[in-house]
Amino acid sequence: MTDIGVAPWRSIPAILLLLAGLVFIGPAAAQVKPRYGGELILAVPSEMPSYDGHREGTFGMVHPLAPHYNTLLKTDPNDRTGTKIVSDLAESWTISSDGRVYTLKLRRGVKFHDGAELSSRDVKASYDKIVFPPPNVGSMRKGQYTNIEAIEAPDASTIVFRLKWPQASFLASLASPYNWIYKADILAKDVRWYEKNVMGTGPFTFVEHVKGSHWVGKKNPNYWDKGKPYLDGYRAIFMKDSAAQVAAVRAERAHIQFRGFAPAERDSLVAALGKKITVQESPWDCAAWVAINQEKKPFDDKRVRRALTLALDRHQASRALSKIAVVKEVAGVQVPGTPYATPPDELEKLAGYGRDIKKSRAEARRLLREAGVPDGFAFTFTNRGLPMPYEPVGIWLIDQWRQIGLNATMVTIEASQHVNELRAGNFTVSSDAQCGYAVEPDLDLAKFQSKEISHNNYGRYTDKVLDDLYQKQNRATDPEERKRYVREFERRLLDEEVHTFITLQWHRIVPHSAKVRGWTITPSHYLNQQLDAVWLAE
Amino acid sequence: MWKYVLKRVLLMIPTLLGVAVLIFFLMRVVPGDIVELRFAGESAFAQKENLDKERARLGLDQPMWRQFVTWMWGIARFDFGTSMWTGAPIIEEIKLRAALSFQLAVMATIIAVVLAIPLGVVAALKQDTWVDYFVRVFSIAGLATPSFWLGIVFILMLLIVFKWLPPMVYTPFWVDPWQNMLQLIWPALAVGYRYSAVATRMTRSAMLEVLREDYIRTARAKGLWQKLILSRHALKNAMLPVLTVVALEFAFLMGGLVVTEQVFNLNGLGMLFVESVARRDYTLTQALVMLVALVFILVNFTVDLMYAWLDPRIRFR
Numbered sequence: 077m078t079d080i081g082v083a084p085w086r087s088i089p090a091i092l093l094l095l096a097g098l099v100f101i102g103p104a105a106a107q108v109k110p111r112y113g114g115e116l117i118l119a120v121p122s123e124m125p126s127y128d129g130h131r132e133g134t135f136g137m138v139h140p141l142a143p144h145y146n147t148l149l150k151t152d153p154n155d156r157t158g159t160k161i162v163s164d165l166a167e168s169w170t171i172s173s174d175g176r177v178y179t180l181k182l183r184r185g186v187k188f189h190d191g192a193e194l195s196s197r198d199v200k201a202s203y204d205k206i207v208f209p210p211p212n213v214g215s216m217r218k219g220q221y222t223n224i225e226a227i228e229a230p231d232a233s234t235i236v237f238r239l240k241w242p243q244a245s246f247l248a249s250l251a252s253p254y255n256w257i258y259k260a261d262i263l264a265k266d267v268r269w270y271e272k273n274v275m276g277t278g279p280f281t282f283v284e285h286v287k288g289s290h291w292v293g294k295k296n297p298n299y300w301d302k303g304k305p306y307l308d309g310y311r312a313i314f315m316k317d318s319a320a321q322v323a324a325v326r327a328e329r330a331h332i333q334f335r336g337f338a339p340a341e342r343d344s345l346v347a348a349l350g351k352k353i354t355v356q357e358s359p360w361d362c363a364a365w366v367a368i369n370q371e372k373k374p375f376d377d378k379r380v381r382r383a384l385t386l387a388l389d390r391h392q393a394s395r396a397l398s399k400i401a402v403v404k405e406v407a408g409v410q411v412p413g414t415p416y417a418t419p420p421d422e423l424e425k426l427a428g429y430g431r432d433i434k435k436s437r438a439e440a441r442r443l444l445r446e447a448g449v450p451d452g453f454a455f456t457f458t459n460r461g462l463p464m465p466y467e468p469v470g471i472w473l474i475d476q477w478r479q480i481g482l483n484a485t486m487v488t489i490e491a492s493q494h495v496n497e498l499r500a501g502n503f504t505v506s507s508d509a510q511c512g513y514a515v516e517p518d519l520d521l522a523k524f525q526s527k528e529i530s531h532n533n534y535g536r537y538t539d540k541v542l543d544d545l546y547q548k549q550n551r552a553t554d555p556e557e558r559k560r561y562v563r564e565f566e567r568r569l570l571d572e573e574v575h576t577f578i579t580l581q582w583h584r585i586v587p588h589s590a591k592v593r594g595w596t597i598t599p600s601h602y603l604n605q606q607l608d609a610v611w612l613a614e
Numbered sequence: 615m616w617k618y619v620l621k622r623v624l625l626m627i628p629t630l631l632g633v634a635v636l637i638f639f640l641m642r643v644v645p646g647d648i649v650e651l652r653f654a655g656e657s658a659f660a661q662k663e664n665l666d667k668e669r670a671r672l673g674l675d676q677p678m679w680r681q682f683v684t685w686m687w688g689i690a691r692f693d694f695g696t697s698m699w700t701g702a703p704i705i706e707e708i709k710l711r712a713a714l715s716f717q718l719a720v721m722a723t724i725i726a727v728v729l730a731i732p733l734g735v736v737a738a739l740k741q742d743t744w745v746d747y748f749v750r751v752f753s754i755a756g757l758a759t760p761s762f763w764l765g766i767v768f769i770l771m772l773l774i775v776f777k778w779l780p781p782m783v784y785t786p787f788w789v790d791p792w793q794n795m796l797q798l799i800w801p802a803l804a805v806g807y808r809y810s811a812v813a814t815r816m817t818r819s820a821m822l823e824v825l826r827e828d829y830i831r832t833a834r835a836k837g838l839w840q841k842l843i844l845s846r847h848a849l850k851n852a853m854l855p856v857l858t859v860v861a862l863e864f865a866f867l868m869g870g871l872v873v874t875e876q877v878f879n880l881n882g883l884g885m886l887f888v889e890s891v892a893r894r895d896y897t898l899t900q901a902l903v904m905l906v907a908l909v910f911i912l913v914n915f916t917v918d919l920m921y922a923w924l925d926p927r928i929r930f931r
Contacts, residue, residue: 125652125699133653212671214664216653271701287700287710288881290783313782313879316889320782320879323769327779492892493646531662 110594114612116310119321119333123288123314126271129254130206131214133513135601138253139334140291140312142605143305144189145256145276148180148199148235149247151514151603156358157414158598159515161247165194165257165277166235175242175553178250182233186300188259189281196229201260203227203237205267213267220249220519242553245518253513253602279305279608288314299608306594306611325353325589331612332588335601336360338402338464345587354590356597359405359412360582361520362511364469367534367576372504374453379443381574384505385428386440387480392433393472394580401465404583409566411599412581414515415555416562426571440480452481458506459486460494466507469579473507498534508534508576513602517562518550524569524576535575542568542575615922622918626911633907634689634900638682641896648672648698648894672698685900694901699893704901707886714784715882718798718805719867725806726813727860733810734817734856735849738825749814756811762873765804769877772800782879801878805871809863816859820852827851853924858917865913869906 122136129137129145149169152160163169166180186194207224209215223243228236239246256276262269274282277300280293294309313330315321322341324330326348337345345353366384374380390406398404405411406429408418423429430436444450459470467488474484484505489497497503512519525543527533542565549561570577586597594609649668669675673684688695694704737749772778780800785793824830825848833843872884883902890898922928 126701211667214653214668214671216664218664286783286881287702287707288886289710311783314881315782315879316885317876317879319766320877323773323779324782324879327773327777329779329782490646490892492651492894496646496650499650 110306110609110611111613112306112611113308116307116332116592116607116610116612117330118310118312119315119324119330120291120312121314121316121318121321121333121335127274128268128271129256130202130209131216131271132254133216135335136314138513138602138605140285140293141274142253142256143278143280143293143310143607144274144282145278146186146606147251147253147255147257149251150253150606151251151598153604153606153609154596156596156598157411157515158361158600158603159248159414161251164251165199166250169247176239178237178239178246180235180237180250182235183300184233186277187298188277189275189296190259191298192259192261194257194277195232195260196235197232198260199235199257200227200229201263202256202258203235205258205263206255210267217252217254220252241551243518243550244553244555244558245516245550248514248516249518251514253600253605279606280307280310283309290314301608305608307607310607325587328352328589331592332586332595334586334605336402336584336586339399339585342585342587352590353587354592355585355587357586358584358597358599359407360402360511360584360601361411361513361515361599362509362582363407364403364465364579364582365508365510365576366473366579367498367503367506367508368574369501369504369506370535370537370575371501374447374449375504377447378572378574379447380449381577382427383440383443383447383480384477384482385570385574385577386436386443387476387482388428388473388577388579389433389436389476390429390580391431393476397465397468397472397580398583401468402582402585403465403469403580405581407578407581409520409569409578410517410562411515414599416517416559418563418566422563426567427574428570428577437480444480444482452483454483454485455504457484457486458494458497458503459488460507460509461488461490465582470507473579499531501534501536503534506534511582513600515599517558517565521546521549521562521565524565537573537575539568539573539575542573619919622915626908626915629911630904630907634686634904637900637903638685638896641894641899642678644891644894646894647674648896649674651893652699685897689904694904695897697890697895697898699890699895699898704898707898708883708901708905711881711883711886713786714798714880715868715871715884717787717794718802718871718880718882719864721798721802722806722809722867723860723864725802726809726863729806729810730813730817730860731849731856734814735821735844737814737818738821739844741822746818749818753811753814753818756807757815759808760873761805761808761871762877764807765801765874765877768800768804780878784881797878797880801871801874801880805867805874809860809867812863813856813860816856817852820855821848824848824852850924854921857920857924861913861917862910865906865910868909869902 118139120136120139122134124132124134124137126132127141129141146165148164148166149161150164151158152162165182165186167183169178169180171178182196188194204227206215207218207221209218223239223241224237225240226238230236258270259275262275279296279299281296283292283294285291291312295305295307299305315324318341321333322345325333326345342355346355368375368381370376394404394406408423410417424431428436444452457470457474460466470486474486477484498506510520510523523530523532525533525546526538527536528538529543545561545565545568549558549565552558552561569575584597584601591613592610593613594611596604598604649665653665653668673681696703697707733749737746740746781793781797784797787794830843830848833847869883869887871882872888875882875884887902890902
């Protein structure tokens with residue numbers, strides 16, 4: 077088999093096998109040709125408060141609305157890592173030698189759904205709204221663009237971003253799934269117009285939204301990417317209950333729910349539908365973290381914090397918990413399999429990631445003795461009131477800590493109140509989650525900077541070294557250099573200081589109707605939602 | 615009679631005012647903040663300046679007394695304001711869901727009444743026979759079965775046996791009656807069964823009581839037909855407590871079908887209620903509580919008026 081794989085021309089049987097393979101590939105390849113028509117029905121577990129992508133954060137807005145818009149750049153819809161940046165409205169781009177000027181050339185002939193032609197003026201107006209919003213307008217991710225000094229539109233098809241310093245993630249930030257390009261004339265008249273209306277350049281035009289019920293889009297016949305989209309339209313049905321979503325997919329009332337299902341739900345769908353269901357899985361750009369309030373004793377002592385992470389048998393948990401919860405991968409601060417992810421051999425050197433759990437727990441007990449708590453102690457573990465994955469992960473954590481003599485009591489707090497308790501510091505040790513809308517160290521690491529910088533630093537610590545490492549990785553334009561800084565950041569965060577730690581990476585499971593083609597799962601449920609390449613097989 | 619009606623109408627005002635005060639302050643006691651929930655949740659880039667700006671826009675930075683006065687002034691002008699979560703007028707948010715909730719409540723009530731009254735009457739007439747035992751088992755089973763559980767059973771049955779699921783999107787009855795019924799008949803049956811159980815028990819016990827009254831014995835002694843005795847003398851009097859139960863249950867259904875709505879993915883008032891509380895959408899929650907309170911008050915008022923129609927003693931008092 078290896079010979080055939082490496083050099084099939086070396087043997088006659090291999091050639092025959094290859095030819096036979098081609099015979100079979102022939103019809104399959106013909107089937108790969110996208111089919112036009114049909115309405116994609118998607119279940120959406122959340123609903124948007126407003127229609128303005130620059131303002132909102134929920135995927136409940138991205139899934140129904142992204143097909144109406146384009147962004148300057150986007151992640152490659154076929155790239156499973158969700159990190160490869162490709163063009164969308166910007167056809168090409170150049171970066172100045174000092175890394176501070178990004179010049180993007182726009183496609184020509186792109187039209188808004190009302191027929192008006194897109195120009196750099198529209199792009200500038202959209203980015204001005206995101207980066208320099210007027211006083212009465214909320215732009216919830218403007219903190220991501222503090223590096224932008226100026227946005228210029230020297231001619232109708234050129235847009236220029238001038239940065240204060242070179243930024244490794246700048247191209248990725250232009251591919252943010254929220255940065256939809258709006259029409260300048262509309263924004264000039266009413267900068268809040270997009271909160272309640274839709275007008276984009278995307279592959280689908282808006283038909284209707286019935287609050288609490290559904291959202292409908294239909295094919296844009298004048299879409300600039302000729303031949304696309306393949307679907308006649310799509311219908312997003314808002315369904316909060318996961319059992320209702322599963323039932324809808326099972327009864328073929330919905331083709332797909334893009335966010336993801338739990339393992340048991342996947343298994344029930346596979347058992348019921350067999351070949352009629354396709355399952356795509358990926359490590360999720362969300363991780364189940366543990367926040368430790370360093371203002372509470374004895375957690376101000378890093379030996380105690382280190383003992384907490386050393387007690388965890390992550391590798392065993394990965395096997396056991398992945399059967400019942402949406403967690404799986406043993407990971408560092410970046411999604412496994414993505415460019416800045418920690419290689420497995422390096423990961424195992426971090427506290428709590430080793431394969432020898434007995435050794436780790438012996439070390440944890442030694443640290444507790446050194447910290448003056450040889451007999452362990454009791455504390456409260458505050459958990460978020462959501463079953464998946466918080467409940468199983470919380471139960472597992474309590475069991476793991478008991479192995480080193482720590483007696484944790486779980487207190488579950490309603491999901492909507494949990495974040496307030498964390499921010500107010502009303503906890504000792506708590507579950508925490510970090511979800512990114514793109515796999516990018518700038519986004520994934522920002523939360524862990526000192527409390528003076530990060531609003532979401534629940535550990536309430538100050539660590540100037542960590543802040544400095546964040547800045548260094550942010551400005552390192554050489555990928556290898558950046559990787560080194562990310563590793564250093566990770567080592568300091570999870571091993572040396574143990575300000576916080578990850579239990580397991582979330583695992584995204586999307587079982588969908590086998591009719592749905594042309595969609596590839598990525599680690600982020602915010603990405604790849606334009607639906608322009610999606611089609612329905614017969 | 616008119617004086618009585620006027621008095622009852624005027625009494626509604628302090629009742630609603632009390633509800634308004636209570637819900638306004640109760641919502642403020644519940645911890646949580648709509649701005650944090652909407653913008654800061656897990657975003658590392660949400661800045662405090664932006665969050666404060668949003669709080670100011672929603673009027674949450676104002677003293678509580680001023681927020682209360684603003685809200686009450688709006689109510690006095692029948693202006694419930696806009697939802698803090700969506701920014702849409704509250705009337706619009708409620709109107710969308712009210713049609714479905716109202717239809718479901720009406721359908722469940724019809725199912726309940728159609729089942730409960732004949733079954734209750736028959737059980738009372740055939741007391742301690744197998745018919746009575748059957749009705750009692752049927753109604754006790756209904757009381758013991760949560761309607762959402764029955765809903766799940768319906769869904770599983772439809773899925774597994776018929777490989778079919780009711781439509782997921784609401785179609786108004788006047789647009790497509792068939793699609794409308796296909797969607798709503800299942801939750802109406804699930805809810806109506808439990809509802810009928812309560813009413814059946816009440817009908818049976820009320821009928822048993824009435825059938826032992828002197829005037830029924832007199833009617834029988836006079837040689838009146840059994841059917842006439844039942845319809846004119848017994849049933850009409852036995853309906854008084856049944857009417858109260860049915861009416862209160864109807865009012866409850868207008869906003870209380872949270873889990874059933876979730877199971878059947880219905881876009882009704884119950885789900886809106888839960889979501890508005892979870893999101894700390896003060897204005898919407900307050901308006902919904904006021905609406906449900908108003909429905910209860912109006913239903914009670916209607917029942918009182920119907921008492922007078924059913925029972926001449928009340929009418930002539």
